[in-house]
Amino acid sequence: MTKKRPEDQTPFMSAPDYGRSLKGMGINLLVREVPRAVAFAQAVLGARLVYGDPDFAVLRHGTGDNQAEWMLHADHTYGTHPLLSLTGDGAVRGAGVELRLHGCDPDAAVARAEAAGHYVMAKAADKPHGLREAYIADPDGYVWVPDVPLR
Template sequence: MDYETVSPADFGRALRGLGLNLLVRDVARSAAFLEAAFGMQAHRLSRDFAIVEYGGARFQLHGDHTYGANVLLGMLPEAGPRGGGIELRLYDSDPDAAAARAAAAGGQVLAPPRDKPHGLREAVILDPDGYAWLPSCPLSPEETPQ
């Protein structure tokens, strides 16, 4: 599917399985952060919407203003972080490289890269809207802390 030319209706009809849509204050800012910090690729980027691709998966960004009649609009905070309680995990991202790029891209490293007992090296990075992104890579059995 060519994400740059597919019609909204054809794109919608092609969606299957689990979908992810992040409501953001500024689509261009969010797409630029995801590209700079994690190497994601944004398609169909507009003030209203973007299709974002990472590791063979795709998800969507929608600007708050596009949700005028949506029941979720009233639940969005006017200020402060969003997405409390959700972790957006990026299993094929170098957490050290992402953490190094995140601040320059407008994010905040909430937890620096660390080796974890569940076999991953990971960091916690908040994007400009406050969503928590966790870039991680697998550890060898020898590297995994007990």
């Protein structure tokens, strides 16, 4: 495992401390390039960067009870991890998984995605299950579904 984080950059907390702080369900996305994935999350989804370096990032969206947090790990940090056999060049990552970001305006996310040249799989639409949602693929092929409740 080869780290790209500059030697003089200190993580926002130690890995063991961060690991112990995690609760409930966690999402960790294996990505080709952390900075590129962070740029998508910020520009399209309106996520806030908690911490980021070339190897790892923590992102958040929303506040209070409606706050989501997820991690990004660069492929090169996984060494001999078994997931690497599924994520080779050209692999479709996350097939069949929807990463739903509740409270993220789907119309605004689509507009930002289109402006940045990202693939919008389905524009924002009202759905019978009470949500307005859109489907947007990020640069690694993960499908994000920003949604808000219908009024």
